[in-house]
Every structure is written in C-alpha cells, then in structure tokens.
Amino acid sequence: GDSVTQTEGLVTLTEGLPVMLNCTYQTIYSNPFLFWYVQHLNESPRLLLKSFTDNKRTEHQGFHATLHKSSSSFHLQKSSAQLSDSALYYCALSDNYNQGKLIFGQGTKLSIKP
C-alpha cells in the first residue's frame, strides 16, 4: 500500500547550520501530492509546503523541497536553522482526487540549539 518514510525520528542541530529532513514515499498514485506539515509545541499541524510537479523547487518561509518522482523523494531543506524552527515535521502524501486524505510519515522532531 501507500506509505511515507521519514528515517530520522530526531534531528538536533546548532543554530545557523543547514537543515535537511528526509522523506521518501511509495504510492500507486500516478500524480501524487506531497506535503510538509509543521507542528510547534502545543499548536496544531499547519501546512508548510506542498508540491505535485516533478523536479520543481517549492519554497516557503525559508524552507524548500523538490519532488523527485524518479527517487520518490521530497526532502525538506533550509540553508540556516533558527531556534524557532524547533518543531515536529511531518511529510505526507495524497492523491489528486482527495487531497484531504493524507498518508503521513512518522514525523521528525527537529531540535535547534544555540
């Protein structure tokens, strides 16, 4: 069945270093949508990025990701981590028809230290 894999459960970085959170997926959908959601402590998950176009970079709030269908990946990157980036990050997948039916990865906790 369809699945999303986030290999890192916890990523700890020093402020100012680059961020890369891994996301790979398996799907039968020919045109999948990929998403990154971020959840700060005591807040609700909110959409950070989404993409459905192969090999096109998507950016928002300093983060970026590129959907690579050839490798089934949608890694999240940022050039310089900030303390406020500390949060849970979820990668998710949906098909084109029902974009609200998301298949989530297990999430990566990003902890940024001064």
Add this chain to the structure above:
Amino acid sequence: GPKVLQIPSHQIIDMGQMVTLNCDPVSNHLYFYWYKQILGQQMEFLVNFYNGKVMEKSKLFKDQFSVERPDGSYFTLKIQPTALEDSAVYFCASSLAHRGLANTGQLYFGEGSKLTVL
C-alpha cells in the same frame, strides 16, 4: 490564520463508555476530516465528511465510530462503546474543497483531542 477548534482538549473515560469529540471547523469550509494519532505513531486518516455524508473512511473507522454535523454546528466524532485501543489524539481538520491546485484543498488542523480510555 483560519482556526479549527477542538473540544475537549483532553478526556479520560472508562472502557465501554461513550465519548463525543467536538470540532468547530473554519467557518466557510465544506469538507471535514478526522485523523487518529496513537502515541509514538503517525497520524492516520479516519474519515472525511461532506454535505452531511461520509465521503470515505479507512479501516480504522470501526462500526463503533460515527460522525455528524447537525445543522452546521460542531462536527463530531462519537465512539460508542469505547475500547482501550481507542486511546489516542484525535485531530479534526477542514478544507474548502477536497482538491485543487491552489490552496482550496488545503487542510487546516485543530490542536487535537487527547482521549484516554481506562
């Protein structure tokens, strides 16, 4: 930004009892969702709802589960009777549409209702 409110934030009940989780979606949204997250695991889709009907449900949406949104009030998830394995955080979400290349299909989540079944 738009907010989805969930009530209660935490509820503890005994196995076999009934529980109703309430969700106040974004005001002009038409599609509503419930997701379940067991501690340490990923969020999983339970059900989505539109125009008074269930659109799609997953295998996690057991017969003991039901959803409704009477007269545009709260969107509710009812579990009757509850079981130990129902202990989880339940996230409600809403969207303007169920698809769209723009942001019409974007989900807005609530902060979750933590259910503990003893």
